Amino acid sequence: xxxxxxxxxxxxxxxxxxxxxxxxxxxxxxxxxxxxxxxxxxxxxxxxxxxxxxxxxxxxxxxxxxxxxxxxxxxxxxxxxxxxxxxxxxxxxxxxxxxxxxxxxxxxxxxxxxxxxxxxxxxxxxxxxxxxxxxxxxxxxxxxxxxxxxxxxxxxxxxxxxxxxxxxxxxxxxxxxxxxxxxxxxxxxxxxxxxxxxxxxxxxxxxxxxxxxxxxxxxxxxxxxxxxxxxxxxxxxxxxxxxxxxxxxxxxxxxxxxxxxxxxxxxxxxxxxxxxxxxxxxxxxxxxxxxxxxxxxxxxxxxxxxxxxxxxxxxxxxxxxxxxxxxxxxxxxxxxxxxxxxxxxxxxxxxxxxxxxxxxxxxxxxxxxxxxxxxxxxxxxxxxxxxxxxxxxxxxxxxxxxxxxxxxxxxxxxxxxxxxxxxxxxxxxxxxxxxxxxxxxxxxxxxxxxx
Numbered sequence: 001x002x003x004x005x006x007x008x009x010x011x012x013x014x015x016x017x018x019x020x021x022x023x024x025x026x027x028x029x030x031x032x033x034x035x036x037x038x039x040x041x042x043x044x045x046x047x048x049x050x051x052x053x054x055x056x057x058x059x060x061x062x063x064x065x066x067x068x069x070x071x072x073x074x075x076x077x078x079x080x081x082x083x084x085x086x087x088x089x090x091x092x093x094x095x096x097x098x099x100x101x102x103x104x105x106x107x108x109x110x111x112x113x114x115x116x117x118x119x120x121x122x123x124x125x126x127x128x129x130x131x132x133x134x135x136x137x138x139x140x141x142x143x144x145x146x147x148x149x150x151x152x153x154x155x156x157x158x159x160x161x162x163x164x165x166x167x168x169x170x171x172x173x174x175x176x177x178x179x180x181x182x183x184x185x186x187x188x189x190x191x192x193x194x195x196x197x198x199x200x201x202x203x204x205x206x207x208x209x210x211x212x213x214x215x216x217x218x219x220x221x222x223x224x225x226x227x228x229x230x231x232x233x234x235x236x237x238x239x240x241x242x243x244x245x246x247x248x249x250x251x252x253x254x255x256x257x258x259x260x261x262x263x264x265x266x267x268x269x270x271x272x273x274x275x276x277x278x279x280x281x282x283x284x285x286x287x288x289x290x291x292x293x294x295x296x297x298x299x300x301x302x303x304x305x306x307x308x309x310x311x312x313x314x315x316x317x318x319x320x321x322x323x324x325x326x327x328x329x330x331x332x333x334x335x336x337x338x339x340x341x342x343x344x345x346x347x348x349x350x351x352x353x354x355x356x357x358x359x360x361x362x363x364x365x366x367x368x369x370x371x372x373x374x375x376x377x378x379x380x381x382x383x384x385x386x387x388x389x390x391x392x393x394x395x396x397x398x399x400x401x402x403x404x405x406x407x408x409x410x411x412x413x414x415x416x417x418x419x420x421x422x423x424x425x426x427x428x429x430x431x432x433x434x435x436x437x438x439x440x441x442x443x444x445x446x447x448x449x450x451x
Contacts, residue, residue, distance in 0.1 A: 002448055003028040004164040007219040008073050008226070011167055015061050015072060022057035022072025022116065025167070026050055029074045029118055032165045036445065039146055042160040044079050044096070044137045045086045046119040053116045060114075070229060071114025076166035078157050079120035080127050081213065082202050083107050086117070090203060091125030091134035093315040104202035106213040106230050110170065113229045118166055121156030125317050126206060126305075127172065128298045130180060130390050131374050132156060135317050141371045142184060144413055144443040148368035151181035157216050158185040163446040168222055170230075174211030175294070176363070176393025179405035182216055183363035183416015186407045186440055190214040190223045190430060193423045194400035197230045204308075206301030208342070210397035220406065220434025227426060236424055238431035242275040243357035245419075251283050254391050255380040256365040263408035263415040264362055270409070270436045271360065278360070285348055287395040290341045293334075294387060294394055299327030300335060342398050349399040353422035358429060361392045363405050363416035392418070402426045406437040414441075 003011075003020055014020035030051070037043050047053075057072030066072070082088045082104040089096035103111055111117075125134040132140035132155025142150040143163035150159045154171030161169045162185035171178045173191040182189030197213045205211055215226035228235055247268050250256050272278045303324040306313040313321065352359075366389035369376040375386045387394070396403050396418075403420040421429040 004032055005442070006167070008070070008167050008217065008222040009219065011073060015066070018062070021061065022054040023051070025072065026054040026074050026116060026118070029166060032163070033118070036163055036165060039141065039445065040143055040159045040163055040165070041138055041140045042121055042156045042163070042165055043076070043119045044089055044122045044156065047086060047117050049085065050074070050116055050118050057114060057116065066114060068113035069225065070110065072116060073114070074116045074118045074167055075110065076119060076121045076157050076160045076169040077107065077117050078154050078169070078171045079123050080172060080203055081107055081170065083117055083120070086120055088203055089120065089136060090127065091123050091136055092312055093136045094312050096136050102201060105198050105200040106170065109229055109232065121154065121160055121169060121171070123153045123156060125320055126302060127153035127174065127177060128206065128302065129153060129374055130176070130387070131371070133372055139371050142368050143445045144185065145368070146445065147371060149184070149371045149373070151184040151364070151368065153177040154181045154216065158182055158187055161185070161216055161218065162187055162443060164442070168215060168217040168226060170213060170226075171216050172211050172213055173397065174207035175397050176390050178214050178216060179363045179393055179403060179416065179418050180390065182405040183407070184368045184414060186414035187216055187218060187405070188220050188223050188407070188433070188437065189216045189405040190227055190426065191396065191403045192227065192231065192426055193402040196402065196426060198232070204301070204305045206298055206305055207397070208297060208301070209400070218440045220430050220437065223404065223430050224427065227430070231426075235427045238427040242277060243432060244277045245271060245279065245358045245360050246356045247278050247280045247360040248283050249280070249362070251391050252288075254365065254388070255382040255384065256362065257367055257380055259367065259410065259412065260362050260365065260415055263410045264417065266409045267417045267436065268360065274435055276432070279356075284352060285345065285395070287345070290345060290395060290398055291387070291391070293338050293341070296327065296330060296334065297338060299323050300330050301327070303327030345395065345399050349401060350422070357421070358425070358432070359420040361418055361420065363392060363418045365389050365391055367413055367415070396420055402429060404429045404433045406433040407440065409438045
């Protein structure tokens with residue numbers, strides 16, 4: 001196995017024994033980027049200091065004094081997270097020309113832990129869509145099939161991690177933007193509960209407090225390591241007892257691809273075999289009203305942001321300006337009603353977790369679609385709208401709950417499942433998902449013919 005094929009945990013073990021150095025790890029990533037990024041378009045900017053930072057980290061490891069739990073680990077950072085020395089472009093041409101002079105809070109924690117930031121991962125403009133394309137940097141493609149999307153909005157990060165262009169990455173999730181892309185690329189992705197990873201010093205939040213920062217990796221153990229750094233851990237120890245899991249395959253009459261339903265059934269069987277009490281059922285919460293106004297949330301937030309930042313508006317894609325105009329027409333009463341639905345949902349989910357320890361769902365209702373198209377318009381023969389593929393994720397953000405995406409057993413393209421837990425359960429749901437998950441499988445585009 002080559003250096004680039006290890007996970008972060010194994011890489012750190014190799015650093016400790018001297019088998020691998022941070023310089024070798026960064027050089028391996030840069031070689032992979034040079035070979036594959038032109039096809040995948042995962043990176044939007046590179047850190048010019050990455051190799052010199054690896055030299056310093058190598059010296060620290062040789063001296064037996066690593067500078068934190070991630071010293072010398074090469075990561076990719078989503079391009080909506082403020083990172084010193086690089087833009088936080090958010091898919092926008094004006095922002096792409098601005099070089100940040102500070103790290104926002106989660107990035108500062110990673111830097112203090114010794115991580116090396118290779119560069120920034122592509123995202124749709126303003127990170128409010130479920131695929132990855134923008135006027136500034138173009139389309140990002142799925143390493144399992146470059147004709148298809150890796151999802152969004154953390155598409156650049158997942159494409160890089162899945163193809164071996166970074167050992168792990170950091171994304172954001174405001175409505176499923178870590179979990180769905182992780183599912184489309186066979187990765188593990190953690191959407192922490194609100195407040196679990198403190199945020200400060202970043203770009204505007206256009207999705208209320210729904211958007212959180214979380215890790216994307218090739219293994220559950222890497223999620224645990226990265227989450228410990230991001231949250232300022234140590235985190236609560238995972239529960240070792242079997243869980244009571246409510247398994248929800250479909251939501252009402254909304255369609256879901258048959259291959260996803262089959263993978264869901266296989267995942268339920270695995271969970272049961274591990275000793276968990278899996279109860280198959282329908283969604284006990286009424287999320288229909290919230291789904292009906294979901295697009296209004298981003299529209300209102302985007303309207304406020306572009307009004308406050310006219311220099312960004314000038315170079316924005318016209319379709320987002322149109323969305324902002326729609327949001328500007330909403331009233332304070334409209335926003336109040338949305339918040340009322342959110343607060344009601346948070347109360348009801350707290351009650352639901354008095355009955356169950358966790359909820360199991362697919363990460364998405366559709367498999368990946370053509371890379372330059374914003375969404376699939378048909379699922380299992382039924383016509384759907386822009387969020388037809390995304391029905392399983394947004395309500396979790398509104399509720400503020402933690403959820404972990406993990407690969408399901410499947411013979412074709414990767415399919416993701418998600419395990420959702422009550423507040424404070426990040427460690428437990430990651431541990432259970434890790435025990436249940438199918439092993440990460442390298443896509444054909446990423447494989448080294450010499451291995």
